Amino acid sequence: MARFKEIASHIRHLIEQGDYPENSPLPRQADLAKTYQTSRMTIQKALELLRYEGLITSRQGSGSVVRQDARNLAKVDGRIDEYNGLTANNRGIAEVSSKILHFDVRFPTNEEQANLQISDYQPVYDIARLRFVDHEPHVLEYTIMPIHVIPNLKEETLQQSIYDYIENSLQLTIGVATRRIRADKPSATDQAELNCTAADPILEIEQVVYLDDGVPFEFSRSRNRYDNGDILVVNMNRTRKTLD
Amino acid sequence: MARFKEIASHIRHLIEQGDYPENSPLPRQADLAKTYQTSRMTIQKALELLRYEGLITSRQGSGSVVRQDARNLAKVDGRIDEYNGLTANNRGIAEVSSKILHFDVRFPTNEEQANLQISDYQPVYDIARLRFVDHEPHVLEYTIMPIHVIPNLKEETLQQSIYDYIENSLQLTIGVATRRIRADKPSATDQAELNCTAADPILEIEQVVYLDDGVPFEFSRSRNRYDNGDILVVNMNRTRKTLD
DNA sequence: TAGTGGTCTAGACCACGGT
DNA sequence: CCGTGGTCTAGACCACTAA
Numbered sequence A, B: 001m002a003r004f005k006e007i008a009s010h011i012r013h014l015i016e017q018g019d020y021p022e023n024s025p026l027p028r029q030a031d032l033a034k035t036y037q038t039s040r041m042t043i044q045k046a047l048e049l050l051r052y053e054g055l056i057t058s059r060q061g062s063g064s065v066v067r068q069d070a071r072n073l074a075k076v077d078g079r080i081d082e083y084n085g086l087t088a089n090n091r092g093i094a095e096v097s098s099k100i101l102h103f104d105v106r107f108p109t110n111e112e113q114a115n116l117q118i119s120d121y122q123p124v125y126d127i128a129r130l131r132f133v134d135h136e137p138h139v140l141e142y143t144i145m146p147i148h149v150i151p152n153l154k155e156e157t158l159q160q161s162i163y164d165y166i167e168n169s170l171q172l173t174i175g176v177a178t179r180r181i182r183a184d185k186p187s188a189t190d191q192a193e194l195n196c197t198a199a200d201p202i203l204e205i206e207q208v209v210y211l212d213d214g215v216p217f218e219f220s221r222s223r224n225r226y227d228n229g230d231i232l233v234v235n236m237n238r239t240r241k242t243l244d
Numbered sequence C: 001t002a003g004t005g006g007t008c009t010a011g012a013c014c015a016c017g018g019t
Numbered sequence D: 001c002c003g004t005g006g007t008c009t010a011g012a013c014c015a016c017t018a019a
Helices: A003-017 A029-035 A040-052 A070-082 A110-116 A155-159 A162-169 A188-194 B003-017 B029-035 B040-052 B070-082 B110-116 B155-159 B162-169 B188-194
Strands: A056-059 A063-066 A096-106 A124-133 A136-146 A174-184 A202-211 A216-225 A232-236 B056-059 B063-066 B096-106 B124-133 B136-146 B174-184 B202-211 B216-225 B232-236
Touching: A003 A040, A003 A070, A029 A040, A040 A056, A096 A155, A110 A136, A110 A216, A136 A188, A155 A162, A162 A174, A174 B174, A174 B202, A188 A216, A202 B174, B003 B040, B003 B070, B029 B040, B040 B056, B096 B155, B110 B136, B110 B216, B136 B188, B155 B162, B162 B174, B188 B216
Parallel strands: none
Antiparallel strands: A056 A063, A096 A124, A124 A136, A136 A216, A174 A202, A174 B232, A202 A216, A232 B174, B056 B063, B096 B124, B124 B136, B136 B216, B174 B202, B202 B216
16 A cells, blocks of 8 residues: 555544544654655655545645544544445444345447446446345445456345455456435335335435546435435535526 | 645546546656656656545556546536535536525524534524525525634625635635535425425535645535436545445 | 745666666 | 556754744
8 A cells, every 4th residue: 555545544543543633733744754754745645645535624724634524524424334335334344135136238328438448349237236234225236347447246245235345256357436415315116115105205325436546336316215314425626516 | 725735627628628538648747846846756646646636546557547427526616616616416506595594693502513623602693594596596505604813704794605715815724624414304394495205315515624734614414406407426535334 | 044845956876667 | 578657755944833
């Protein structure tokens, strides 16, 4: 792992432990550089990661401070890693299972080709799953993946976690994601599978996920029950995507 | 403005113009460094910005490529800047106006103190506005701002754009934001003000917005009609916030 | 004014991709 | 193999904060 990521992980851990308490300043960048036997640029890249995660804020001339709810955020991130991802629900570790609604291989549509940066003759998996958390239906996931990037996918894998398979069996590293988020009315399928009524909103997330090296491997749309602790924490640098 | 931001803006402009076509490679980082008479590290910071914006992807060993829908994304961002932010709606520039439902000054709650990093005796504005786009109600915004950070706010300013006031009159620069996004059922107020029914979902965005120097200046909650082109494009580095 | 983070340089070495 | 981006160094100067 890159040095700056290791350092970020270590500092994240210290924040989670309370060694760097909330609302108190981090050591100076120069001191951190000495501590970790590295240059200040590397420390800055580590702190930049933590800023993107919302754990700290930095002010020129003043210093870096651990944010108010940083400890919880760090813990949630930790929990997420443990069971391969669940949005923050403050309920500890939960059991995740899947019902496979659809599993097929076919050629990609134009939209899929564009988003996955593949050509029309490179086949993709077409997957639909209903995901359960503690045996309660949580989210409907429609996933498209290029088979040459994620080979040998089987039904057993879909029952568990695809990301586990990618990171552990294929030894690939997940990178960034681009997402579109919107609210929607529930479709007939949503209501039937997610066990909700026409009055229950759906939170839809469409995303393209990349590997660490920039190769897109997933184009998916997930439809979440609105009341499922399906809260997303995001963090971006260009604001002004909303009014004002 | 920092050199790497200028360079990012310039490249963004070239992408928008089509000078760097979609799906075609950018020049090598070394060449860009020569072109802009700067070091490769600075070029990398510029490209990093564009990656976060979703305009390009980079692969070690292979190069950087302009993404499929980069031109549209760049244009949307441009439009956003022009009229101070409107989510992508593919309808060109729209007229934005406001109805002020509430405008007050008071001491902050504990939650507000934590999110805005202020103490209990530092007063805040408490603002509620209904925002119109082309005379159609679009979003209900509840905004809390510390008065010592954003001084002299007046009703006239609220009618227009607070962000215009912050950037032009106060000469401050907007920085990052942390957001929580969720779907919700419409409240009675939502239905009345946004002119929607109980069956129409709400997209709620809670955010803390920071100035460029890390000072938090806005803690707000906005409730959007689900059908208002209220699509958000976000981009993050730590994935796995969803199932899998 | 002293101390902080923000930015930048001009190199260097490495990991990876494609030939 | 060579060319690419990813990372890192050991400094330097500047912008800003706070006393």
